[in-house]
Amino acid sequence: MDVVLKKRVSILFLAAxxxxxxxxxxxxxxxxxxxxxxxxxxxxxxxxxxxxxxRVTDLQTHLLRYKPDIVHFxxxxxxxSEIILEDxxxxxxxxxxxxxxxxxxxxxxxxxxxxxxxxxSEEQAQAIAEHIDCVIGMSTAIGDxxxxxxATAFYQALGFGRDVKTAFDxxxxxxxxxxxxxxxxxxLLAIKNNPSDIVFVDGSSVPLASWTQGQKIxxxxxxxxxxxxxxxxxxxxxxxxxxxxxxxxxxAELRASYDEWEIAISPHLGPxxxxxxxxxxxxxxxxxxxxxxxxxxxxKIITYTKAALSSLHEI
Numbered sequence: 001m002d003v004v005l006k007k008r009v010s011i012l013f014l015a016a017x018x019x020x021x022x023x024x025x026x027x028x029x030x031x032x033x034x035x036x037x038x039x040x041x042x043x044x045x046x047x048x049x050x051x052x053x054x055r056v057t058d059l060q061t062h063l064l065r066y067k068p069d070i071v072h073f074x075x076x077x078x079x080x081s082e083i084i085l086e087d088x089x090x091x092x093x094x095x096x097x098x099x100x101x102x103x104x105x106x107x108x109x110x111x112x113x114x115x116x117x118x119x120x121s122e123e124q125a126q127a128i129a130e131h132i133d134c135v136i137g138m139s140t141a142i143g144d145x146x147x148x149x150x151a152t153a154f155y156q157a158l159g160f161g162r163d164v165k166t167a168f169d170x171x172x173x174x175x176x177x178x179x180x181x182x183x184x185x186x187x188l189l190a191i192k193n194n195p196s197d198i199v200f201v202d203g204s205s206v207p208l209a210s211w212t213q214g215q216k217i218x219x220x221x222x223x224x225x226x227x228x229x230x231x232x233x234x235x236x237x238x239x240x241x242x243x244x245x246x247x248x249x250x251x252a253e254l255r256a257s258y259d260e261w262e263i264a265i266s267p268h269l270g271p272x273x274x275x276x277x278x279x280x281x282x283x284x285x286x287x288x289x290x291x292x293x294x295x296x297x298x299x300k301i302i303t304y305t306k307a308a309l310s311s312l313h314e315i
Contacts, residue, residue, distance in 0.1 A: 012068035016075040040159025077118035101127035129189040265308035
């Protein structure tokens with residue numbers, strides 16, 4: 001059996017829901033995946049990085065920056081076998097199977113698995129599978145609930161040390177258990193390897209030292225506070241100037257950094273603290289609330305970061 005890594009397994013969650021497409025529950029999908037991994041036996045061995053509103057111009061950058069072991073795309077797919085990313089204006093920008101295949105043929109060194117959780121993505125998956133060990137795509141349209149259920153069960157199984165084939169089968173079974181329909185829609189493609197032999201982490205993996213977790217929490221808190229600082233300005237123009245990027249993208253990066261920070265600290269907080277952190281993200285990180293909430297949010301972030309580090313005995 002091929003146990004892939006003895007370091008933290010990096011999952012890059014890429015999401016796109018262009019403003020001219022039907023609204024998807026992408027936030028619910030990443031939250032469900034994260035929760036499933038948090039509850040798994042080997043939860044400390046997985047690290048999720050997420051990038052919302054992914055643009056075509058961002059794709060290579062994120063793959064180069066994060067060097068993921070697993071790439072997960074969630075969004076729309078077209079009947080022409082294209083995944084739909086965003087252009088610079090937030091509108092749809094289709095990406096062909098040929099272009100994706102070429103991209104992964106170049107950036108294949110560290111990537112072992114690609115999940116295309118989007119309608120009509122089987123053809124793209126087949127093209128990518130020429131270069132990547134195992135790829136999952138959808139043979140036809142798949143509903144929001146079914147897509148979320150599949151992904152949640154798939155990553156939960158990986159988090160308990162199961163191989164890719166077993167995790168895939170459990171994802172399909174979960175769709176059926178919930179009577180959502182479409183349990184045969186996901187397709188697992190592995191041309192060069194047996195997915196039953198690919199395990200991302202098992203009991204022989206070396207436990208991660210607590211200082212590594214603490215370092216990660218500090219880095220994420222610093223990034224979040226930097227992103228938050230841009231929003232102390234009064235006007236959208238001033239915020240864009242301070243951030244050096246358009247307001248909408250600055251806000252998307254703030255939300256992404258908050259979600260990553262929340263994921264990192266939650267396993268080290270009590271239930272009440274976790275609930276407070278969740279409420280802050282839902283109620284006080286909206287665009288309209290930010291201007292008057294920046295300073296109080298900053299204090300809360302520092303407080304809960306210290307609490308998480310304290311549980312790791314790093315304060």
